[in-house]
């Protein structure tokens with residue numbers, strides 16, 4: 592006879608007995624902790640739970656964007672899940688305010704026993720960065736080692752649980768990142784009705800970029816005299832600045848910054864797709880792609896805000912002391928606010944044009960009803 596489990600109840604379903612027994616700290620006994628330390632542990636655990644959900648949602652979004660082709664109806668689905676990620680990250684930014692109810696002196700009462708434990712070893716944060724597609728070259732080196740090192744070193748020293756942490760980071764490195772999936776999808780975007788597998792596609796893309804750059808150059812050059820008058824500067828100085836801006840635009844659009852000659856056409860097509868989607872976004876078939884791009888920009892913005900808010904909280908708490916993980920502390924954290932997993936999505940904003948200055952689209956009907 593099988594034992595009947597009875598109807599579900601709230602505490603069993605949420606495993607509350609186990610969840611609420613996990614705040615004992617190093618002592619494994621909550622009653623020995625100051626209430627400030629219990630607060631410190633609970634706040635960190637809540638963040639980690641949010642990270643857990645974020646990782647799940649990001650993987651889901653990435654998987655749905657990885658198809659070839661990606662069905663049109665998949666895009667709203669991906670956006671839906673990324674919006675959940677954005678809501679979570681935005682909430683965690685606000686949660687630093689709860690951490691700040693701990694005063695600097697309260698924290699000093701138990702800080703030293705944490706060394707060398709640190710948020711550095713938050714393997715879920717590292718997984719998140721890797722899954723998004725943060726390039727390792729951007730990581731700030733600490734004592735010649737990159738920011739994966741604190742987890743890797745702990746694993747090498749056979750610290751309890753460190754193998755699990757390092758294996759998870761490693762596993763994430765073996766997966767496709769959201770950035771890579773997004774780029775594959777962007778690369779296939781029809782530009783002026785042409786797709787990469789069609790003969791003559793490279794010429795169509797070059798034609799679009801040439802027309803676009805010409806429109807970009809015309810716009811600013813026409814405005815040089817007006818801008819100089821408004822700024823009270825001489826026209827040659829303003830024109831020099833505009834020309835520099837135009838060089839930056841050309842470099843970006845034609846991917847002249849990409850040294851690998853085989854990679855350059857691919858990057859060029861991805862950037863052309865971004866400009867195309869942003870420019871003609873009111874056409875029905877481009878509306879959702881543009882929302883997707885915007886949602887990812889918002890996601891990265893939220894992460895930058897997370898890093899910035901964390902750094903300010905840390906500055907308020909420990910000033911310019913070094914961290915328990917051994918970094919320079921606030922100085923290091925401030926530098927991480929420059930990380931970008933989606934640099935192209937930010938860079939494209941520099942070259943956007945007002946709608947009336949856009950080169951006319953020869954075949955708008957290919958993207959839904961004509962404008």
Ligand code: HEM
Nearest residue numbers: 638709710711713716738905908914915916917918920927
């Ligand atoms: C009293 C509160 C806190 C202080 C003083 C603090 C301080 C620091 C410092 C100084 C670092 C740099 C690494 C080091 O040298 O240790 C760091 C890294 C980090 N902290 Fe905190 N932190 C606090 C709370 C939190 C909370 C609530 C979270 C939420 C999960 C968090 C997440 C992180 C993460 C993910 C890193 C790694 C950042 C990176 O390398 O990009 N910290 N923290």
